[in-house]
Amino acid sequence: MKKLLPFLIISVFVSIIVTVFLSLASQNKMIVTIKNNTKKLPIKMQINKYQDSDCGMLIDNMEYISQVISPSAQTWFFHDHGGFVKWLEDKEFKDEAIIWVMSKDTKQWVDARDAFYSLIDKTPMGYGFGAYEKKAFGYVNFDTMRLRMLRGETLNNPHIRKQLLGNK
Template identity: 25%
Template sequence: MKKLLILILFFGLITSCKQQNNFNPRDINFDRDVCFVCLMGLTDQRYNAQAINEFGEVHWYDDIGCLAEEMRDSANWNQWKGNKVQFWIGDASKENTISNWIDAKTAYYDYGKHTPMGYGYSAYYEKPKTDSVYTFEQVLKRINKGFTMRESFIKEKMLMMKENPEKLKMLEKKLENERSKIK
């Protein structure tokens, strides 16, 4: 009887220690959080995204395009995400506040606005009144095929860097990389 009681207490202790996964969106700390891909500081929550894996780890992105870039490296991405991942993205129709999150998989997306890294896709909780509306999966596919505003974004940066040859070369490589994605 004593052994049975100890066994029941042992299993009760083990099951009570099981941690519940928290997939709720996290608030941005604008002084500290940076994009996992490009390492830029997060500044405009209307376009920022986050991915939370089954272990509670968060990867931040300053643009949905950076999320698509990380997901493209499928071996590392699949190892990091584990069995489940939750995506959150800022609602572009709201103000730049730290708790402006919507489920990225159910959001509506449009194309053509200036975004932090120039991919051009904005997310909305409510369907925008525009001719072209995309799903999360469609946006990821379009980014991977090179349907972005990155080329003009990089060219604009190149004009600003014409006095700095090192940075200009780096931007030229990025531009070449973006052009190679177009299929």
């Protein structure tokens, strides 16, 4: 029984978290996805109305938001660019998806594949990838950002964090 106790405690904790997220979603009528975005343009978002499609958290900050639109015109929302990379990886339409990211420098929606990415921004999930329309020293392109995310080379990795930020 003692060996099962930690498993039971973790299971109860996870169940409580899932229940809280589901109840918040139903109470606030949070938007998880939008269908029929036939123009395939970014949808105007409001704080605390959309749910991140990767982690399920409420999107309460518009600084690092992104949207993925499938060929069938369905749109998903994310509050950290690393999240859409992880979420999109196993989707059949990953190469055909239209991806919009909010640019930190111009405050405009930018095609994710044309954006440049900082590796050291303080993002909601801690991945560190801030999107920018204009290239600056140290920024990487979409393919490099995607590869770093999939390899786990984010600020959540203590070795990468130390490499990029030193002892901060």
